[in-house]
Amino acid sequence: MKHRTFFWFILPTLSAMILFIALPIVSVFVQSLFVEHEQVLVVSESCGPFGCTETTSIDAEATAALRAESPLGRFNGLGTYFDRSHLAIAEVGEIWGESTGLASFLSGLMDLKFYKALFFTLTYTFVVTPLVLILGLAVAVGVNNLPKALRGIAIFISLLPFLVATIVGSMILSWMLDGEGIIGATLQILFNDPSLSIKASTPLMWIALMVYGVWHTLPFSFITFYAGLQTVPQDTLEAARVDGASKWQTMMNVVVPHLMPLVSFVTLMLLMDNFRVFEPIISFQAEAHAQSLSTFIVSDLREAGNPLYASAGATSILTIIGVAILLTPVLIRTWRDFNAKSH
Amino acid sequence: MATRAETRLTPLKITSYALVATWLIIAAFPFLWTVWGSFKVQGDFFSKADWTNAIYGVFTQRETGGAFTFAGYYGAWIQEEFWRNVLNTTVIVFFTVVISLTFGTLGGYALARSGFRYAFWILMAALIFRAMPHITLVSGYMLPFFEWNIWGLKGTAIIVLVAINQPFTLWMLHSFFKNIPKDMDESAMVDGCTRFQAFRHVIVPVMWPGVITTGLFSFLLAYNDYAVTSMLLSKPNETMVPAVASFLGSVQVQGNIMFAVAAVVSATAPLFVLILFFQRQIVSGLTAGAVKG
Numbered sequence A: 001m002k003h004r005t006f007f008w009f010i011l012p013t014l015s016a017m018i019l020f021i022a023l024p025i026v027s028v029f030v031q032s033l034f035v036e037h038e039q040v041l042v043v044s045e046s047c048g049p050f051g052c053t054e055t056t057s058i059d060a061e062a063t064a065a066l067r068a069e070s071p072l073g074r075f076n077g078l079g080t081y082f083d084r085s086h087l088a089i090a091e092v093g094e095i096w097g098e099s100t101g102l103a104s105f106l107s108g109l110m111d112l113k114f115y116k117a118l119f120f121t122l123t124y125t126f127v128v129t130p131l132v133l134i135l136g137l138a139v140a141v142g143v144n145n146l147p148k149a150l151r152g153i154a155i156f157i158s159l160l161p162f163l164v165a166t167i168v169g170s171m172i173l174s175w176m177l178d179g180e181g182i183i184g185a186t187l188q189i190l191f192n193d194p195s196l197s198i199k200a201s202t203p204l205m206w207i208a209l210m211v212y213g214v215w216h217t218l219p220f221s222f223i224t225f226y227a228g229l230q231t232v233p234q235d236t237l238e239a240a241r242v243d244g245a246s247k248w249q250t251m252m253n254v255v256v257p258h259l260m261p262l263v264s265f266v267t268l269m270l271l272m273d274n275f276r277v278f279e280p281i282i283s284f285q286a287e288a289h290a291q292s293l294s295t296f297i298v299s300d301l302r303e304a305g306n307p308l309y310a311s312a313g314a315t316s317i318l319t320i321i322g323v324a325i326l327l328t329p330v331l332i333r334t335w336r337d338f339n340a341k342s343h
Numbered sequence B: 001m002a003t004r005a006e007t008r009l010t011p012l013k014i015t016s017y018a019l020v021a022t023w024l025i026i027a028a029f030p031f032l033w034t035v036w037g038s039f040k041v042q043g044d045f046f047s048k049a050d051w052t053n054a055i056y057g058v059f060t061q062r063e064t065g066g067a068f069t070f071a072g073y074y075g076a077w078i079q080e081e082f083w084r085n086v087l088n089t090t091v092i093v094f095f096t097v098v099i100s101l102t103f104g105t106l107g108g109y110a111l112a113r114s115g116f117r118y119a120f121w122i123l124m125a126a127l128i129f130r131a132m133p134h135i136t137l138v139s140g141y142m143l144p145f146f147e148w149n150i151w152g153l154k155g156t157a158i159i160v161l162v163a164i165n166q167p168f169t170l171w172m173l174h175s176f177f178k179n180i181p182k183d184m185d186e187s188a189m190v191d192g193c194t195r196f197q198a199f200r201h202v203i204v205p206v207m208w209p210g211v212i213t214t215g216l217f218s219f220l221l222a223y224n225d226y227a228v229t230s231m232l233l234s235k236p237n238e239t240m241v242p243a244v245a246s247f248l249g250s251v252q253v254q255g256n257i258m259f260a261v262a263a264v265v266s267a268t269a270p271l272f273v274l275i276l277f278f279q280r281q282i283v284s285g286l287t288a289g290a291v292k293g
Helices: A003-033 A060-069 A089-098 A102-109 A113-145 A148-163 A166-177 A182-190 A202-229 A234-242 A247-275 A279-283 A293-301 A309-342 B011-037 B052-056 B058-064 B071-079 B082-113 B117-131 B134-148 B154-178 B182-190 B195-206 B208-224 B227-232 B240-254 B257-291
Strands: A041-048 A051-058
Touching: A003 A309, A003 B082, A003 B117, A003 B134, A003 B154, A003 B195, A089 A102, A113 A148, A113 A202, A113 A247, A113 A293, A113 A309, A113 B011, A148 A202, A148 B011, A148 B257, A166 A182, A166 A202, A166 A279, A166 B011, A166 B208, A166 B240, A166 B257, A202 A247, A202 A279, A202 B011, A202 B257, A234 A247, A247 A309, A247 B011, A279 A293, A279 B240, A293 A309, A293 B134, A293 B227, A309 B117, A309 B134, B011 B052, B011 B257, B052 B058, B071 B082, B071 B257, B082 B117, B082 B154, B082 B208, B082 B240, B082 B257, B117 B154, B134 B154, B134 B227, B154 B208, B154 B227, B154 B257, B182 B195, B208 B240, B208 B257, B227 B240, B240 B257
Parallel strands: none
Antiparallel strands: A041 A051
C-alpha cells in the first residue's frame, strides 16, 4: 500500500485518537502544572471618628475576571504533585522521622488520602486478579467436562455478569447486600447479629467490592481459557494418558503450560481494568470506606462550582504512570518479539 | 469416543462440577432475584423479616391487590422520565457504533495491508491508548470543553466515545482483515480498480462477520459507559447508566427505591437479548485477540 493511500485510510481514526486521547493527556499534564487562582482581596480603609480600620473583602468581580482571563490558573510547576493531597513529600518525611517501625510508618501513611487511595487500588488489583485467573481456569475446565448441550447454557449465563454495565451490576449486588436485602439479612441471621451492616464497616466493604470485582470479571478469564482448552492438542493428551499420568498431572503438566500465553494476555487485561476500579465504589456508595485513584479524580472534578482541575490532573498523571509501570513488562516483551521477527 | 474411564465420576470431577454449578448460581441469581423483585413493592424487595415475602409478594398483595405490580416501572419511565434517557442512549449508542466502525474498518484495513514499520507503531500506540483509564482522559476534556462551550452536548459525547473506542476497534479489525487473503483486493487492483474501489467492491462484501463482532463490543462500550457519559453530558442529555446512578441518590431519599430497581432491570434487558442472539460472536470476539496472540 502506498504511503499516500495509507494516509487517507488511516486519517479519520488517527485524528480521532490524537484529538481525543493524545491531546487530552497533554492537556491533563498542563492542567496539573497550574493551580486555581486565589481570590482577589481588596483592603479598604474606612476612617471614622475613632480612627481608621482596615477591612479585607473578596473582590468577586475581579476574581471572576481573572478566572475568565486565564482559566487554567496560575503556574505552579510540580507543586501540586508534592502537596498534601498527592505525594505529600513533606508529610511523608515527617511521618518517616516520627515512626518507630515499618508498621507505624505505614499506618501514618494511611492518613494521607493519596496513599490511602493507592493502597486500596493496589489491594483491589492484586487480590482480584489472581482470584479471577485461578477461578476462571477452574470453571473453564469444569465447563469443558460438561456434556455439549449444557456448555452453551453455561456460557450464556456466565456472560451476563460480565456484559452488564459495571455501575448497574454493582447496584444489583449492593441492594442484595443491604441490611434489609437478601444477602445482608441472611448474614445477620447467620452471625446472629442484627446490627451487622456491610455498608458501615470498612473491611466488609472492601471485601464486598472485591467479591463484586471477581463476580464481574471472572467470565472474561473463564471464556478465554475455555476457548484455549479447545485448542489443546489431543495427541499430547493421549500420550500423557498412555504414560499413565493422572487427570491432575495432565492438567498441571500439559494443559496449563499450553494455556500460558493466554494467562499473560488475561493478566494484562485484568491488571489494566482493575487498576482503574471506580464504578463499584460509586454504586456501593462506599466513598467513605474506600477511595481509589479514579474516584479521587472524580471527586475533584465534581467539586461544586469550582472543579479542582490541577488536583485532578496531577492524580490523573500519577494514575497513568501507575498503568505504565504495570504495562512495562508486557510492552518490553512485545518489543523483543517484534525485533526477533524483524532480524 | 468416551471410554468408561472418562465417564466414571471421580472426586476431582465431582468437585469441578460442583464448582461450575456454584458459579452458575452465583452468576444468575442476582439477576433473577432483581428481575423478580422489580415487580414487587419495596417492603417485599427488602424483606428483612422473611425472605420468602420477596417471592410470594405478601406486601405487594396487601398494597396493590395483585402479586405483581408495575408501579416501579411506571414511576421510573413516566414519573422520572426514564424514557428520555432511553432515547438519549439509543441516539448516542447508534452514532457511536456507526462512526467508530466506519473509522475502524478504514484504518484497520490500511494497517492490515501496509507492511511499513509505522503501521506497527500505530498499533502499539493504540495499545497504550487502550490502557488509559477513561477517567483520566475525562479530566483532560472538562476544561477545554467548558471553554469552547461544547460541554453537555450529545455530539461531544459521541465523538469522545468514538475516539475511546478506536484502539480496540483497530486491533480487532486489523487482525480480522489480516485473515482475508491479500490476493482478493490485489487482483481487483490489477484489473484497474483504485485501492478504495477494491476495498469498496471486494472487501466490503466479505467483511460483515468481523464488523458485526467488533460492532457488538463498540455497542457494549458505549452502552455501558459511565465515566464519560456521567461527566460530559448535561442532565437532559443523560444516558441510561448515569441516570440510574443519579436515581440512586434521589429516589432513596423519597423512599422510591423501586424506581431505581425498575430502571436497572430496564437497562439490563437489552443486554440479555443481545447475548441471546449474538452469544457466538461475543465469545469469538472476546477470544480473538487472545487466541491469536
